[in-house]
Amino acid sequence: MTVRTIGIIGGGQLGRMLAIAAARLNFRTIILEPQADCPAAQVANGQIVAAYDDPAALAELAGRADVVTYEFENVPVSAAEALQRSVPVHPPAKALDVAQDRLTEKRFLNGCGIETARFHAVDSQADLEKALVDFGGKGVLKTRRMGYDGKGQRVFRSPGESPAGAYDALGGVPLILESFVPFEREVSIIAARSADGTVLCYDPAENVHRNGILHTSTLPARISDATAKTARESAGKLLAALGYVGVIGMEFFVMADGKLIANEIAPRVHNSGHWTEAACVVSQFEQHIRAVAGLVLGSSYRHSDCVMTNLIGDDILQVPAWLAKKDVLVHLYGKTESRPGRKMGHVTELKGPKTSSQG
Known part of the structure; x- marks a missing residue:
């Protein structure tokens, strides 16, 4: 099947970045999103303004797109299942079903041999x-x-x-x-799987949260090669078990002895992978588009150390200062209103050539 148009359910910043990546590879995108002035619609080729589970809207999306993906994990499973009957949907509805319920998610991870709290x-x-x-x-x-x-x-x-x-x-x-987990730090791994089962992982990022929201992702993470290997292996197990196609984010707690405890998964491109657009030739967004469109996966090699910082709420006022710095990629999300806790954009500051895979 030749893919020309990719449907994206959800019109937030992740959908926006997917649409930008798709355009670079000569794909058209159509967004399904009830908010008419959403960030993704500013860069996509079209938008269906309707609820995510609206039957007529889903039928229109299936008719206009050659493949459908989504930018957030709370897409109604019934909507994904309905679409799957007439158009390929990547990642599969099963991934949504697992990720939407924390109890189901924990049990599924344990069933894959991945330890959780x-x-x-x-x-x-x-x-x-x-x-x-x-x-x-x-x-x-x-x-x-x-x-x-x-x-x-x-x-x-x-x-x-x-x-x-x-x-x-x-x-x-x-x-x-x-249960409480006495962890030393938090890391995440961004991984991709193609339809032929090929899996590629980006280097694990070390994450710092503030008020429950990701603040920074730093590469390299301060973990051993063995711990990084475990993260990659865990991601591979999960992707295979789900029959997954696309990019996934997987978060872990790192214990004092280097052991990993899986925290949660996100069946989509992930905030802690935004650094890939500055420190890798192929970003997580392009990787996802490649996977869902049936193209060969690109290299996940990281060429630079870096720190990604989220711009949340009034952090948007710092943009002029960030723009004045060297080796900083600034990415804004097209949101007109700043609110406390709202992600307005992110910046990735390169810290020099890659020093190690982990640190």
Whole structure:
């Protein structure tokens, strides 16, 4: 099948960057997004303004696109399944189903032989209290679905902290309690898989979060070669188990002995991989387009050390200063309104030639 037009569900900054990468490879893009003035529509060839699960809109998207992908993991699984009946969808609906529920995700990772934090399903206040006893009164309580950037969470830091009302405070929805992990740092790996099963991984990035939102990603990460190898192997196992095509982001906690504990996955291009557009010849965005369009994957080699910094909220005011620096790539997302916690863009500062794969 010859791919000429790629459909993208979601019109945020990730969809925008995918559309830019697609245009460089001579593909047309059509966006399905209910917000008419979304960032992706500014650079795409067309937009269907409708809800992600609107049957008529999905039928139109399937008719206008040769292949469909998505920029965020909360696309309705039913929408992806409906599209799959008439047009290829990459990554598959199965990846959405696994990633949208933290309990399903943890169980799936464990089934792939990938270690996670201990966890308990929490469907009532009684479940929560019982789970906290098992974890010594400590843990991170999260909504199983729809939480992101630190939202939908409650942290229990000491055995004496009362859990009273915590279940209802998070909406009385299905929750998961995860045990604390005494990690030294957080890393993530961006990996890609083509339809023929070829897997390529970028170097792991070391991540720092502020208020639950990614602040910086630094390359090389301060991990051993053995730890980096484990991250790559874990990504390969996951991609194979999902029958995945495209780019995925996988986050880990790094323990003192170098062991990795998987935190979460994102079946899409990932914020912690934005550095690839400055420090690699083939970015994660181009890699994803190559994969879903059936092209050969590009090199994942990193030529430079770097630090990617998110511009969040009023950080956008720092753009003139960033533009004045040498060896800095500035990427803004086309958003007209700055709000606290809103990602407005990112910058990647090159720190010189690559010194090592990990550090």
